[in-house]
Amino acid sequence: MQFSFTPEQEAFRTEVNSFLKQHLPANWEGADNAIDEGDHEFGREFLKKLAPKKWIAPAWPVEYGGLGMSLWDQVIFNEAMGYARAPIVNTAAVGYLGPTIILYGSDEQKKQHLPGITSGDVIWCQGYSEPNSGSDLASLQTRAVKDGDDWIINGQKIWTSQGHYADWMFLIARTDPDAPKHRGISYFLLDMKTPGISVRPLINMADGEGFNEVFFDNVRVPSSALLGELNRGWYIATTTLDFERSAIGGTMQALRTLEELTRFAKTESDGRGKTLWDKPPVRHALADLWITSDITKLLSYRVVSMQERGLVPNYESSINKILTTEYVQRQQRVGISILGMYGGLWGEGPCAKLRGRFAKAYVATVGSAIAGGTTEIQKNIIATRGLGLPRQ
Numbered sequence: 001m002q003f004s005f006t007p008e009q010e011a012f013r014t015e016v017n018s019f020l021k022q023h024l025p026a027n028w029e030g031a032d033n034a035i036d037e038g039d040h041e042f043g044r045e046f047l048k049k050l051a052p053k054k055w056i057a058p059a060w061p062v063e064y065g066g067l068g069m070s071l072w073d074q075v076i077f078n079e080a081m082g083y084a085r086a087p088i089v090n091t092a093a094v095g096y097l098g099p100t101i102i103l104y105g106s107d108e109q110k111k112q113h114l115p116g117i118t119s120g121d122v123i124w125c126q127g128y129s130e131p132n133s134g135s136d137l138a139s140l141q142t143r144a145v146k147d148g149d150d151w152i153i154n155g156q157k158i159w160t161s162q163g164h165y166a167d168w169m170f171l172i173a174r175t176d177p178d179a180p181k182h183r184g185i186s187y188f189l190l191d192m193k194t195p196g197i198s199v200r201p202l203i204n205m206a207d208g209e210g211f212n213e214v215f216f217d218n219v220r221v222p223s224s225a226l227l228g229e230l231n232r233g234w235y236i237a238t239t240t241l242d243f244e245r246s247a248i249g250g251t252m253q254a255l256r257t258l259e260e261l262t263r264f265a266k267t268e269s270d271g272r273g274k275t276l277w278d279k280p281p282v283r284h285a286l287a288d289l290w291i292t293s294d295i296t297k298l299l300s301y302r303v304v305s306m307q308e309r310g311l312v313p314n315y316e317s318s319i320n321k322i323l324t325t326e327y328v329q330r331q332q333r334v335g336i337s338i339l340g341m342y343g344g345l346w347g348e349g350p351c352a353k354l355r356g357r358f359a360k361a362y363v364a365t366v367g368s369a370i371a372g373g374t375t376e377i378q379k380n381i382i383a384t385r386g387l388g389l390p391r392q
């Protein structure tokens with residue numbers, strides 16, 4: 001097994017790192033965790049800096065505005081962005097919607113939608129979940145009814161990340177209520193400025209404005225909004241989910257936080273003439289995190305190497321998602337306990353250590369075990385498809 005990258009790949013890493021150093025503010029600390037979105041206006045500006053280098057969607061084919069970058073180059077790019085805590089905006093469009101349009105879109109749809117993503121002008125949100133349809137997504141109730149050449153959409157979506165500033169949404173809606181639930185769903189692309197759409201922010205328990213409720217009241221969209229075949233939207237939507245769950249290179253932000261926590265433990269006094277690092281429980285907890293950090297990285301490399309060989313990772317991505325989620329959550333718990341009484345302080349302030357990052361991330365990362373398919377659903381996938389256990 002060859003674990004090192006080639007000299008060309010290392011040169012690319014250096015190029016990305018120096019770009020990030022040049023284009024991020026000198027004192028840039030980034031968002032507090034993968035779920036905290038930070039300042040989305042700054043995120044949009046940053047996208048415009050990536051665009052001229054074609055680094056918004058570098059893995060997309062050249063004809064669609066990408067660089068046709070190899071998966072390993074993409075890993076290097078994502079790792080550098082994660083470590084720098086660079087704003088990662090429009091993930092849904094770049095990571096999952098764009099590749100879905102490339103597969104299922106008409107030529108007109110490709111021409112209409114892909115350039116806006118690679119230029120950084122159009123931000124997308126994902127309209128899948130509904131108040132009563134999350135894990136059992138195919139039970140969704142939002143309706144789209146044909147009216148002449150148009151479609152009229154009524155219903156509600158929930159937990160819509162970026163819905164408060166997205167320009168467009170990709171949405172699934174029921175188009176045949178009499179068909180079995182998976183077979184009566186279609187996939188639509190719609191402009192968020194269309195009359196009849198209203199967005200209500202949901203503040204998460206970390207006090208962040210990340211996701212929203214979105215209501216559709218007789219929203220009229222043209223026939224060109226339909227992506228792929230009528231009533232085949234479920235199968236297109238699951239392709240989008242496959243792209244979502246195999247997202248790569250996401251643990252570098254956590255590595256940087258772990259480095260900061262380790263440095264802190266090595267230098268912070270325990271008040272009795274020693275450092276926190278001198279306490280065996282602190283060293284053991286950190287060592288455990290370092291080991292898990294390496295394992296999550298290797299598991300994500302396993303998913304990449306499968307994709308590179310043309311295999312479709314399935315339960316392997318689920319293993320990766322569970323382990324990464326639990327690792328990041330454990331990192332917050334360890335961070336808070338190492339900081340002691342200061343661990344509960346939230347945000348920047350004279351007494352907050354390490355920018356109060358851990359207290360906030362502790363609550364914010366609860367959602368990562370839910371977003372993109374809950375831990376229980378991932379366990380079901382591992383049980384049935386990985387271990388071959390019977391379905392309940």
Ligand SMILES: Cc1cc2nc3c(=O)[nH]c(=O)nc-3n(C[C@H](O)[C@H](O)[C@H](O)COP(=O)(O)OP(=O)(O)OC[C@H]3O[C@@H](n4cnc5c(N)ncnc54)[C@H](O)[C@@H]3O)c2cc1C
Pocket residue numbers: 035125126127128129130131132133134135136158159160161162211367368370371372373374375376377380
């Ligand atoms: C931070 C965040 C961002 C999100 N962003 C988006 C977005 O942009 N767009 C979007 O459409 N959605 C988004 N979601 C929604 C997310 O996809 C759903 O929350 C998720 O699929 C779970 O659905 P639910 O909330 O309805 O919970 P439910 O499906 O009702 O689940 C409730 C509980 O029951 C368990 N459960 C359900 N079914 C089973 C089963 N078969 N076996 C075992 N246990 C089960 C679940 O694991 C969970 O613990 C986001 C969620 C979060 C937290």
